[in-house]
Amino acid sequence: MAIKRGVLLIAVMITASACGGPHAGDTTTTSTPAAVDFSHIPGQYPPQATNVPGESVAPVGACVSFDGPSNNATLRIVECGSPTNGYTVIQRVYTPDQCAPDVAQKFYMNADEGQFTACLDYAWKSADCLSIGKVTAIRAKCEDTTMPNREKPLKVILNTTTNADCPTGGFPHPVRKFTVCTETQ
Template identity: 40%
Template sequence: MAGQQGIDQGGATDIDVTVGDCVTLGGTMSAATIDEAVCGSPESNYRVIAKAEQNTQCPTDADQVYYETLNGTEQGALCLDIDWVLDGCMSIPTGTDDPHRVDCTDPAATNVERVTAILEDTTDVAGCSDGGYTYPERRFTVCTESVTT
């Protein structure tokens, strides 16, 4: 998808992924866990949109950044967006929890958003029927609808 096709600016992390790959990110800020995942799979919650030597080099509208340090010096960063899939559902928690893919009809899931469209070259949800998420630096919008079960 346009806007999620960043570049590899260097840096090194223990996980060997390339731009466009997907991951499962979890844990906490000080003890994060990350593993490779198939994009669009139940395990995948983020897509690698760029790689950088330092997290400050990631797009300012990235959904998440994963970076590793050694002796207090940053070694590399992965710039991440939610792994949005058209017609797929994600539970988008509030606070510091990470999003996770859910079945759109799961009655136990909360804060579920279904992707209805992905609009390029716009920074406004006006083209969406029910709302969405904007990425102003990279100029795209993910339209979603809230799903209640």
């Protein structure tokens, strides 16, 4: 698999503890912990524009990893659930501002196919935590205290714009109207 270089644009996601109930107008639907499939969250994948380059480098739905400094990062497709898999490509667009505003990362590339941006969400799995840094996210055992900022996904709440119904915080996606409830380890 060819390694491509690009520019990583950091999107800010806020993790907060739950406080109070949902905002007025929110209707929530919660999936049960035993049935959570974090790879198929309704509404996670925005519509894909046609003719956006990068299909061979960052296909929508691919599990990816990137390394290096943000001004010269490498993006590569990895096996879903592998130790380096921290992100999933949820959309490809021409410019970073076209990504859904609530994605975890935006990765702009100038590949052989042309210029595009890979819009990325965290690659949550029920059995693992993610160790989330400023630029990277990698899979980690939840009990591994050597890995910083470990977040364990607990459940998904649909039709919400906040993490108010998450008992210990989470990652809201207010534009796509779902929240991944997590627990800091």
